[in-house]
Amino acid sequence: MPEPDDEGAGQQQQPKAGPALEGLVVGSYCHDVLLRGGRVVGETLGGAAAFVSNVLDAASPPEASFSVVSKVGPDFAYASAPAPARHPPLLCPARPTTSFHARFSDAAASAHAPDRQLRRVHACDPIYPEDLPDRRFAYGLAVGVAGEVLPETLERMIRLCRAVLVDAQALIRAFDAEGDGSGAAVRHVALEGTPYAGLLQRVAFLKASSEEAPYVGVETARRRCCVIVTEGRDGCRLYWDGGEARVAPFPAVQVDPTGAGDSYLAGFAAGLLWGLSATDAALLGNFFGAAAVSQVGVPTFHPKMLQAVKRILEDKAMPRSSPCINGAAFTFQRSIMHDELHASLEEAARLMRDQSPPATENGDGILLAQEPTSPPSGC
Numbered sequence: 140m141p142e143p144d145d146e147g148a149g150q151q152q153q154p155k156a157g158p159a160l161e162g163l164v165v166g167s168y169c170h171d172v173l174l175r176g177g178r179v180v181g182e183t184l185g186g187a188a189a190f191v192s193n194v195l196d197a198a199s200p201p202e203a204s205f206s207v208v209s210k211v212g213p214d215f216a217y218a219s220a221p222a223p224a225r226h227p228p229l230l231c232p233a234r235p236t237t238s239f240h241a242r243f244s245d246a247a248a249s250a251h252a253p254d255r256q257l258r259r260v261h262a263c264d265p266i267y268p269e270d271l272p273d274r275r276f277a278y279g280l281a282v283g284v285a286g287e288v289l290p291e292t293l294e295r296m297i298r299l300c301r302a303v304l305v306d307a308q309a310l311i312r313a314f315d316a317e318g319d320g321s322g323a324a325v326r327h328v329a330l331e332g333t334p335y336a337g338l339l340q341r342v343a344f345l346k347a348s349s350e351e352a353p354y355v356g357v358e359t360a361r362r363r364c365c366v367i368v369t370e371g372r373d374g375c376r377l378y379w380d381g382g383e384a385r386v387a388p389f390p391a392v393q394v395d396p397t398g399a400g401d402s403y404l405a406g407f408a409a410g411l412l413w414g415l416s417a418t419d420a421a422l423l424g425n426f427f428g429a430a431a432v433s434q435v436g437v438p439t440f441h442p443k444m445l446q447a448v449k450r451i452l453e454d455k456a457m458p459r460s461s462p463c464i465n466g467a468a469f470t471f472q473r474s475i476m477h478d479e480l481h482a483s484l485e486e487a488a489r490l491m492r493d494q495s496p497p498a499t500e501n502g503d504g505i506l507l508a509q510e511p512t513s514p515p516s517g518c
């Protein structure tokens with residue numbers, strides 16, 4: 140596992156230590172326009188940083204905090220939404236807010252096929268290394284959506300943060316602009332051919348969706364860091380050097396898949412903060428991924444559900460005096476209480492579903508209604 144780097148190696152002034160369990164989230168908020176059959180069916184706040192902040196605010200242990208470095212333009216429409224209001228973005232006066240058009244197909248998506256075609260319509264400024272606060276963090280989340288986390292920015296994150304978790308979408312997206320004003324099609328490039336590849340061995344966790352995994356090259360990447368592949372309604376798999384684990388999903392009625400991966404990564408990070416092993420923390424990732432797909436845009440969590448989750452974590456998690464994100468090494472294997480943790484979280488998920496109005500095919504902004512998934516037993 141990566142050792143925290145001494146920034147400047149004694150030549151420059153050392154960044155000051157921040158609060159013991161402070162995190163650093165880097166990636167821009169954006170505008171998401173959701174289209175189905177050529178019709179706009181939703182306009183929402185997006186950007187991995189928005190989904191991530193939403194989950195970290197909800198599920199981090201009480202002593203943990205985090206800062207967000209995000210950029211938006213003067214047209215940003217969601218400054219008073221909960222996540223940006225609590226974690227305000229940097230304003231770029233000369234650039235519009237990053238925006239995406241997501242075209243959903245009417246065909247039901249499989250867990251491994253793209254469920255939507257994305258176009259990047261506007262791109263705000265990148266996030267530069269000097270935009271990051273000059274202090275040390277317990278952990279960092281690199282969660283770009285439009286190439287805004289530059290290689291040099293990721294490198295500075297690695298220097299500032301004890302453990303860095305990266306969403307592959309921040310590293311492998313390429314944008315092919317078309318002259319007709321409809322924006323740039325989003326495609327993927329092989330991670331190995333990017334300047335980010337050389338940084339992988341200093342990253343703790345790299346998360347990719349099953350669509351992105353072939354571009355990451357799981358077998359090569361797992362020798363450098365722990366790789367997590369999310370598999371939509373099938374849950375996720377973790378691959379580390381010398382082991383792997385499958386982690387069962389939670390049932391969900393999917394109405395909008397946007398932000399599932401982001402919410403997963405934040406849930407996973409929160410699990411580590413509570414002192415869980417990586418495979419157990421992945422349960423919390425699956426839990427928040429399932430919660431994200433059950434609502435359009437950045438989800439609102441029912442307070443009773445959140446109380447239940449916190450009670451479970453207080454009860455089940457390791458003493459946080461030595462949370463693994465703050466320690467020298469991570470534990471990857473599932474613990475003996477893994478299945479019990481899954482069952483308790485499933486109860487909490489039921490609380491959320493019982494409080495939500497039933498999804499209807501023609502309801503407001505419903506995009507992709509699916510049958511609830513039953514988690515396969517065992518891992």
Ligand SMILES: Nc1ncnc2c1ncn2[C@@H]1O[C@H](COP(=O)(O)OP(=O)(O)OP(=O)(O)O)[C@@H](O)[C@H]1O
Binds near residue numbers: 372390392398399426
């Ligand atoms: N239909 C579903 N039912 C239950 N859980 C789901 C469903 N879809 C996603 N999840 C949960 O969310 C996690 C992330 O989903 P997914 O693999 O689709 O990520 P993604 O493709 O990166 O998402 P996005 O790009 O839409 O944010 C999954 O590993 C799973 O735990």
Ligand SMILES: O[C@H]1[C@H](O)[C@@H](O)[C@H](O)[C@@H](O)[C@H]1O
Binds near residue numbers: 171
């Ligand atoms: O808001 C969404 C979300 O953050 C997704 O994870 C990302 O894939 C999209 O590009 C973005 O528009």
